[in-house]
Amino acid sequence: MSELEILAAPRPAVDPRAFRNALGSFTTGVTIVTTRDAQGRDVGLTVNSFNSVSLEPPLVLWSLARNSASLEAFVEAEYFAVHILGAQQEQLSNRFAQRGIEKFAGVEVARGLGGVPLLPGCAARFECRTAYRHEGGDHEIFVGEVLSFEHFDQAPLVFQQGGYAVAVKKPRRAQPVATPESPEGSFSRNALIYLLGSAHAMLLSLLRPALQARALADDDYFVLNVLSLGEARTVAELDALMALAGRRVEARRLQSLVAAGWVLALPGARFRLSDTGVRTMVELAAVAKGVEEDALQQIDYSEAHLLKHLLKRVIRNTARDVPALWPAPAAPSSDG
Incomplete structure (x- = not known):
């Protein structure tokens, strides 16, 4: 079957809610992406679609719903910043996920490339120039060239199955050391x-x-x-x-x-x-x-x-x- 025939073949109906729930099994980090609009106003929103694309050149991507009120600002902006949130920034994530509020009120921001607001306390931060955009169904995909970044010693905030979670590093498995087995039922230091x-x-x-x-x-x-x-x-x-x-x-x-x-x-x-x-x-x-x-x-x-x-x-x-x-x-x- 040719590629055109495959694309033209009838597709089974996909339940959007079930599809979303299945995608929720994939644990992601949580980010806030910020920029400045054409009027010089700060714009930012919570995003968990962030991903790396390439190391050389350094490229990252994220996506934004095409019906988002922030879409125009990001389409017109030359620069944006991606903040990977730390485990203690759940409240900030919730704040930037809301609509109709002054998200930056009371937040002390620094200024990055193009005057883009930079948030404190994150696990990592990337300042990017918009390299190109793609249409991806009901989302616009932004690919950014990383021009500057910082990495802080912070545990990340993560999102899984519709809620926040914690990420814990598994210790590296050492080679097992042969030790005599304890008698069944004996008191153990692992009890x-x-x-x-x-x-x-x-x-x-x-x-x-x-x-x-x-x-x-x-x-x-x-x-x-x-x-x-x-x-x-x-x-x-x-x-x-x-x-x-x-x-x-x-x-x-x-x-x-x-x-x-x-x-x-x-x-x-x-x-x-x-x-x-x-x-x-x-x-x-x-x-x-x-x-x-x-x-x-x-x-x-x-x-x-x-x-x-x-x-x-x-x-x-x-x-x-x-x-x-x-x-x-x-x-x-x-x-x-």
Whole structure:
């Protein structure tokens, strides 16, 4: 069959939504492309169709829907800039994906070739001259010659199956070292319970000096943490929550925290943080955040995000008859 006969052959109908969903299986980076229009106004939009074309000469491409309000600006512009977003720029991506808003308001931009706005905080940035354009169905394809670029040490923001995701580098696989097999069921350093327990113990040991400086024991800190969520609790409620960690809360512990000024006793035998307790927990939250940052210093943003996400899933998968820790969300207002 000739090429013309192939092109002329009837094609099966393709469901656009199903086609889009299938394309969503391909994980892409997220970019913001910027330029200046003929009136000197800054123009920018979120794009995930960016791709490399050639290394020599350095060429990249991206596509824009032909019904986009920004199409004319990019067609007429000689220069544009492609910003590969970092993992922490999800909010900026959402902002530049909207229509009818002042996208650059409050954003400190630098100026590139042709006065094109350059956004801060990205993983990489390419300043390009429009080399040529192609019609691609309902999109216009822009091919840019890269004239200048910068690469920053940032984990990228990625998009997959209609939502943002995190990209985590897989470690290079080392040659396996022959070691004696452990007896079936023996305790292993790879056991999740060992890893979680060790991580908790190490983090708490780094926080403990700040607790001791305030004459707080570990159990006091855990009780104050629960009360810092804002809901007054009884001794029995606190005890049920602490029992998950193998700890017990007795009335005398609450009374000692009341006497120290950390906690207030309320009618109905309920307890909540005092103003002093609130200030102290804010201070300790800052200390705990510093401990966390130190612990994660060899882990990039996307890996840390994934770690927390997976730990939440472990918690959900293992929770059985667990009393509610977080206060229930308030019902929506009827005034809308």
